[in-house]
Amino acid sequence: MRKKTLHQAAGLTWTMFARDPQRSSQVIDTNEYLIIAPDNVVMMDPGGTEIFPPVVAAVSEVIAVDRVKTFVCSHQDPDIMSSLPLWMGLCPGARVLMPWLWTGFVAHFGHEYAARFVPVPDEGTTIPLGGGLKDLVLVPAHYCHSSGNFSLYDPNARILFTGDIGAALLPEGSEELVVADFASHVKYMEGFHRRWMPSNEAKNQWVARVRKLDVKTLCPQHGAVMEGPDVARFLDWLEGLQVGGALEAGRAAGASRR
Numbered sequence: 284m285r286k287k288t289l290h291q292a293a294g295l296t297w298t299m300f301a302r303d304p305q306r307s308s309q310v311i312d313t314n315e316y317l318i319i320a321p322d323n324v325v326m327m328d329p330g331g332t333e334i335f336p337p338v339v340a341a342v343s344e345v346i347a348v349d350r351v352k353t354f355v356c357s358h359q360d361p362d363i364m365s366s367l368p369l370w371m372g373l374c375p376g377a378r379v380l381m382p383w384l385w386t387g388f389v390a391h392f393g394h395e396y397a398a399r400f401v402p403v404p405d406e407g408t409t410i411p412l413g414g415g416l417k418d419l420v421l422v423p424a425h426y427c428h429s430s431g432n433f434s435l436y437d438p439n440a441r442i443l444f445t446g447d448i449g450a451a452l453l454p455e456g457s458e459e460l461v462v463a464d465f466a467s468h469v470k471y472m473e474g475f476h477r478r479w480m481p482s483n484e485a486k487n488q489w490v491a492r493v494r495k496l497d498v499k500t501l502c503p504q505h506g507a508v509m510e511g512p513d514v515a516r517f518l519d520w521l522e523g524l525q526v527g528g529a530l531e532a533g534r535a536a537g538a539s540r541r
């Protein structure tokens with residue numbers, strides 16, 4: 284598993300984990316992010332059961348895994364959090380923030396862990412880091428794609444974790460962790476966003492919300508990180524994209540039955 288330090292200053296470290304070389308090609312590639320701060324260690328979208336062993340091994344090279352205090356799950360998908368029961372076993376003191384909408388569904392992984400779930404209200408919440416740092420902010424990203432979904436903003440590092448927004452399905456074997464050429468990267472994002480994002484209105488509300496933040500680095504859960512001018516390029520591109528692609532298939536199917 285590859286790892287990359289995205290930020291390191293004033294007691295705050297962001298580490299990205301990506302590209303497990305042992306992963307089956309049937310399993311979508313994911314990125315996991317670890318935030319180490321003076322009074323908190325936060326793991327963002329811990330990932331699927333499939334990649335749990337390499338992720339634990341990679342995280343343990345950075346910090347003792349039982350020091351993770353907070354897991355944040357942007358939404359309910361298997362690639363986001365099916366490893367959660369395994370992490371709960373390793374980190375007995377950790378709590379899990381997730382959209383309130385999904386807590387009852389996620390409890391099907393094992394209700395014994397539900398007491399450690401912290402349901403996040405639709406408007407979001409903050410996560411303290413300590414050491415005089417500003418709190419992390421969970422920013423509403425509902426319907427992008429999941430109906431209960433959050434991005435996570437760090438005003439200290441100016442990093443925005445965006446979950447499936449900004450995701451790219453890169454060619455097998457791609458080594459690119461940071462986008463080198465935005466124009467040629469678009470083709471890896473386009474199909475994903477057209478199909479997995481259901482609502483133009485929700486997507487554009489999110490774009491407007493993010494434009495009010497000061498974002499230097501945009502970190503998706505699939506694909507590659509976007510930095511500097513590519514953040515604004517991405518927001519412009521996403522704003523102009525028509526999403527909800529399966530509606531066309533639904534219309535075509537309806538017409539053919541008539």
Ligand SMILES: [Fe+2]
Pocket residue numbers: 358360428429447
């Ligand atoms: Fe998802």
Ligand SMILES: [Fe+2]
Pocket residue numbers: 360362363446447504505
């Ligand atoms: Fe995903």
